[in-house]
Structure formats: C-alpha cells, structure tokens
Amino acid sequence: MSxxxxxxxxxxxxPIKNLTDEQKKVLRIGTVKQIDKIKSLKAQLAS
Amino acid sequence: MITxxxxxxxxxxxxxxxxxxxxxxxxKLVSLLRETANCYQNIIHAGFNGEIPYGFISLKIxxxxxxxxxxxxxxxxxxxxxxxKNTDEPRNSYALLDYAITLALELQKQVAINHVYLIPINxxxxxxxxxxxxxxxPNSGKNAFEDYMVFNLLPNDPTIL
Numbered sequence: 394m395s396x397x398x399x400x401x402x403x404x405x406x407x408p409i410k411n412l413t414d415e416q417k418k419v420l421r422i423g424t425v426k427q428i429d430k431i432k433s434l435k436a437q438l439a440s
Numbered sequence: 441m442i443t444x445x446x447x448x449x450x451x452x453x454x455x456x457x458x459x460x461x462x463x464x465x466x467x468k469l470v471s472l473l474r475e476t477a478n479c480y481q482n483i484i485h486a487g488f489n490g491e492i493p494y495g496f497i498s499l500k501i502x503x504x505x506x507x508x509x510x511x512x513x514x515x516x517x518x519x520x521x522x523x524x525k526n527t528d529e530p531r532n533s534y535a536l537l538d539y540a541i542t543l544a545l546e547l548q549k550q551v552a553i554n555h556v557y558l559i560p561i562n563x564x565x566x567x568x569x570x571x572x573x574x575x576x577x578p579n580s581g582k583n584a585f586e587d588y589m590v591f592n593l594l595p596n597d598p599t600i601l
Contacts, residue, residue, distance in 0.1 A: 396469055397586050399582070406559050412506045419577050424575060438577065
C-alpha cells in the first residue's frame with residue numbers, strides 16, 4: 394500500500410487496474426538511465 | 441551501511457530520530473510504518489553513517505500495479521539536515537535508492553520481480569526520483585501528482601506483460 398498526502402490528509406493510493414498500452418510501455422522498456430544504473434550497481438556487486 | 445531492522449530494534453531506532461520538525465502528516469506516516477513493521481507488514485531498512493542513523497526506507501512486495509508484482513518503496517526518509525541537495529556529497533537518499541534497486545536485482549534472480557514502484561509522498565519529491573531514474577506511469581494516480589513511478593529491472597522488451 395502506498396501513502397500520499399491529499400487534501401491535507403494522509404491517504405492511501407488506489408491500486409491500478411487494466412493498464413493502457415502507454416502505461417505498459419513504461420513497464421516494458423527500461424530507459425537508458427535505468428539500464429546504466431543497473432549496470433553500475435551490478436558492477437559494484439561483482440567487485 | 442544500510443541494514444534491515446529486526447522487530448526488536450524498531451523502537452530504539454525510531455526513538456533515535458526527532459520527527460518534531462516534520463509535518464503532522466509525515467509524523468503520522470512514520471508512526472504508521474513503525475506500527476505495521478512491528479506486525480511484519482513492511483520491513484524498515486535503516487541507513488547509518490558510522491553508528492549514526494541518517495534515514496530509512498520502508499519496503500514491501502506489492503501487486504498494486506495491475507497485479508504485476510514488484511518491490512514497493514513505501515517511504516524513504518532522510519533527516520532534514522542530511523539531505524545533501526546542493527552539495528557535492530553523495531545524497532543519502534540515493535544511497536537508500538541504490539540499496540533498494542540492488543536488493544530488487546537480487547530478489548529478481550529468485551522470485552521474478554521485475555519492477556520497483558513508489559509514489560512520492562508529495563509533489564516536491566517527484567523530481568528527486570525522476571533524477572534518479574524512476575519513470576512516471578502516466579495517468580496512474582487520481583491526479584498527476586499521485587502517479588505511480590517505476591524503475592524497470594527488465595533488460596529488454598518482454599512481450600508477456
């Protein structure tokens with residue numbers, strides 16, 4: 394469960410259902426920044 | 441050093457912080473996370489500089505994003521005077537994020553989670569996560585300020601999603 398401050402109150406965020414193609418794309422394809430970060434962290438783990 | 445806290449260390453850890461300068465909402469959230477961690481609903485991972493705690497991250501597994509399981513960063517906290525926003529020092533928040541991503545990469549080998557999710561507690565924090573590499577899942581929140589953000593651990597484009 395995620396928490397957010399909405400309307401000056403601490404509230405819980407609702408789960409997402411039925412992702413659109415645009416939303417799925419973000420989950421399918423890593424960005425260059427993400428890929429670089431993963432490489433860097435894996436290199437640190439290996440050293 | 442960042443380390444998961446056993447249940448019997450939660451009280452002493454949280455008592456070592458002074459949350460009085462934080463907003464009422466943050467204090468309430470910390471109190472809630474402390475309570476739920478005590479009931480094994482989330483794990484608090486504590487960050488230390490030497491023996492001094494600088495912050496923590498609350499983690500759990502979620503399927504809130506269309507039943508696509510992932511590691512959820514419920515909350516990330518760094519003491520206000522240790523938030524190195526405009527200095528050359530490494531950001532403590534990034535150390536906690538590096539830790540969470542590394543943990544997720546290790547979990548990925550054994551339980552097939554491929555994403556790390558979070559929702560920034562307020563709008564101001566969104567840029568921090570964007571700068572780190574998290575991507576906005578468009579229109580996934582009640583409004584743009586509540587969109588889920590994701591860090592994708594997948595190496596390429598799987599067609600199974």
